[in-house]
Amino acid sequence: MSGQSVGAVQSQRAHFDQALHLRSGGVLPAYDLVYETYGRLNAAKSNAILVCHALSGHHHVAGHYADQPGNIGWWDNIVGPGRPLDTDRFFIVGLNNLGGCHGSTGPSSPNPATGKPWGADFPIVAVNDWVHAQARLADRLGIDSWAAVMGGSLGGMQALRWSITFPERVRNAIVIAAAPKLSAQNIAFNDVARQAILTDPDFHGGHYYEHNTHPARGLRLARMLGHITYLSDDQMGAKFGRELRNSAFSFGFDVEFEVESYLRYQGDKFAGQFDANTYLLMTKALDYFDPSRENNGDLKATLARSKANFLIVSFTTDWRFAPARSKEIVAALLANGRNVSYAEIDLSFGHDSFLMEDAHYHGVIDAYLRNIKL
Amino acid sequence: MTHTLGRPDFDVISGWIEPGHRVLDLGCGDGTLLKHLIETRGVQGWGVEIEDANVLAAIGNGINVIQGNLENGLDEFADQAVDHVVLSRTLQTVRHTEGILREMLRVGREAVVSFPNFAYWKNLRSVLDGRMPVSEDLPYQWYDSPNVRFFTLLDFEALCDKMGLIVRERSVLDEEGNPVTNEVNFLGSLAVYRLTKHR
Numbered sequence: 051m052s053g054q055s056v057g058a059v060q061s062q063r064a065h066f067d068q069a070l071h072l073r074s075g076g077v078l079p080a081y082d083l084v085y086e087t088y089g090r091l092n093a094a095k096s097n098a099i100l101v102c103h104a105l106s107g108h109h110h111v112a113g114h115y116a117d118q119p120g121n122i123g124w125w126d127n128i129v130g131p132g133r134p135l136d137t138d139r140f141f142i143v144g145l146n147n148l149g150g151c152h153g154s155t156g157p158s159s160p161n162p163a164t165g166k167p168w169g170a171d172f173p174i175v176a177v178n179d180w181v182h183a184q185a186r187l188a189d190r191l192g193i194d195s196w197a198a199v200m201g202g203s204l205g206g207m208q209a210l211r212w213s214i215t216f217p218e219r220v221r222n223a224i225v226i227a228a229a230p231k232l233s234a235q236n237i238a239f240n241d242v243a244r245q246a247i248l249t250d251p252d253f254h255g256g257h258y259y260e261h262n263t264h265p266a267r268g269l270r271l272a273r274m275l276g277h278i279t280y281l282s283d284d285q286m287g288a289k290f291g292r293e294l295r296n297s298a299f300s301f302g303f304d305v306e307f308e309v310e311s312y313l314r315y316q317g318d319k320f321a322g323q324f325d326a327n328t329y330l331l332m333t334k335a336l337d338y339f340d341p342s343r344e345n346n347g348d349l350k351a352t353l354a355r356s357k358a359n360f361l362i363v364s365f366t367t368d369w370r371f372a373p374a375r376s377k378e379i380v381a382a383l384l385a386n387g388r389n390v391s392y393a394e395i396d397l398s399f400g401h402d403s404f405l406m407e408d409a410h411y412h413g414v415i416d417a418y419l420r421n422i423k424l
Numbered sequence: 425m426t427h428t429l430g431r432p433d434f435d436v437i438s439g440w441i442e443p444g445h446r447v448l449d450l451g452c453g454d455g456t457l458l459k460h461l462i463e464t465r466g467v468q469g470w471g472v473e474i475e476d477a478n479v480l481a482a483i484g485n486g487i488n489v490i491q492g493n494l495e496n497g498l499d500e501f502a503d504q505a506v507d508h509v510v511l512s513r514t515l516q517t518v519r520h521t522e523g524i525l526r527e528m529l530r531v532g533r534e535a536v537v538s539f540p541n542f543a544y545w546k547n548l549r550s551v552l553d554g555r556m557p558v559s560e561d562l563p564y565q566w567y568d569s570p571n572v573r574f575f576t577l578l579d580f581e582a583l584c585d586k587m588g589l590i591v592r593e594r595s596v597l598d599e600e601g602n603p604v605t606n607e608v609n610f611l612g613s614l615a616v617y618r619l620t621k622h623r
Contacts, residue, residue: 377499377500380490380500381499381500381501384470384490384502384505385502385505387446387468387505389468389488390470390488390490391479391482391483391488391489392489392490392491392492392500393483393491394491394492395476396476410480413480414479414480414483417483420484421484421486
């Protein structure tokens with residue numbers, strides 16, 4: 051891998067007293083956002099890039115913690131000196147979104163009205179609410195306009211939303227492996243995941259914290275299902291095929307095929323560290339995302355408000371948000387005469403490709419970012 | 425005679441494009457023509473390109489490039505989205521000839537097309553000598569050529585006639601890039617056409 055890691059990093063916390071009125075009608079009277087920054091904000095404050103996280107991501111984008119050398123950021127391979135998000139040139143900001151479970155205010159935080167964890171009473175947050183919260187963090191950091199806002203999947207949707215909500219504050223939007231809105235199939239997968247959590251006896255209507263338990267079985271199933279949609283059929287075939295853990299069929303329901311072992315491991319790992327209420331919120335934010343709704347479904351009219359330059363990236367094997375979905379965004383931008391480039395990257399990892407290190411993929415991001423004038 | 429970036433057809437194309445116009449370059453490669461048009465004519469431009477390496481190079485050149493296959497049409501582009509759609513030295517590599525010409529004039533007010541003339545006398549002589557032509561404008565061996573359509577100026581004009589396309593201007597160049605005015609189908613190595621759908 052070219053370039054270097056940013057090395058040891060520290061997360062920071064910002065508290066906001068100004069109430070945030072949410073799209074759902076809910077109100078967060080006050081909230082915290084945890085975030086990390088890498089590189090230095092230049093004197094003109096013109097070199098800041100916001101990296102938005104996807105469904106299960108957080109503020110720890112790159113580097114590691116001094117006391118946890120193995121805890122490496124989720125997009126470490128693209129951030130650092132000499133890497134595409136070059137910290138010698140850019141000031142990178144990553145944060146944990148509202149409703150998250152990595153330190154920002156979310157369902158496990160205390161509800162000021164009751165003193166108990168919010169649980170299921172935490173208001174539904176929309177992508178646009180995150181963008182507004184992120185804008186307040188930008189204000190706090192003294193960043194009037196981002197050199198770029200970027201992200202993959204749900205993170206890409208935030209970048210797209212930024213360009214519509216705050217057109218003057220985004221000079222470039224990099225939207226990777228995203229879609230302008232979810233399809234019925236996407237929503238269907240999300241609902242199965244939610245049903246797994248909601249019907250877990252340990253869910254307790256979302257107030258499981260008070261019962262000192264959590265719906266691990268439901269969350270595990272939700273993650274297993276989600277994981278299938280992140281990978282491609284080809285990649286699963288290549289990685290696991292029909293390999294058995296033992297050489298012969300055991301004619302039972304224990305783990306037999308390697309793919310079962312893998313999914314159960316992923317599910318268990320996730321259920322041990324993620325919050326089920328956050329998972330519910332994140333999937334709803336995905337389902338509700340549809341900026342074109344403000345213009346009766348006319349994405350072109352919605353994107354007429356944007357002023358940014360765009361880089362749209364998709365992956366050939368991504369069937370969750372397939373290249374055709376990215377092209378819908380491209381077409382709406384072209385119809386508005388926007389500066390837009392579109393790259394369709396041939397990588398075998400399905401939706402997860404956006405997290406992978408690939409010379410061409412990272413080359414495209416690098417080439418685009420190099421042309422950004424600071 | 426020196427030519428812009430070593431491409432005489434670029435000079436012809438530049439001359440047909442007015443400052444501030446919107447230009448779409450199909451098969452834009454690394455974006456050299458668009459970059460030239462942006463710098464010298466102040467156009468706003470987009471390219472379409474299929475090859476990964478070219479998409480990367482075009483982005484590196486600061487050019488708007490949309491990765492895609494011309495054979496699949498130009499679905500991302502709205503009707504009459506741009507002033508000019510350029511297809512330079514690429515038509516002979518496209519299988520759906522009529523389809524792409526129709527798409528160009530759906531998306532653009534004008535189509536600018538340049539292509540090598542297979543009836544150029546040196547090409548004919550080469551075939552008479554028993555070998556497929558290799559020249560400045562046909563720089564490939566038969567076994568590694570991306571070209572799938574082999575046609576002449578007269579062939580192209582007959583197709584335009586059949587499709588009801590109007591030739592607004594035509595510029596024919598020899599191998600050195602000098603203009604050819606007589607016996608163009610025989611003396612011209614490269615042809616550049618400016619087409620519209622309506623008079």
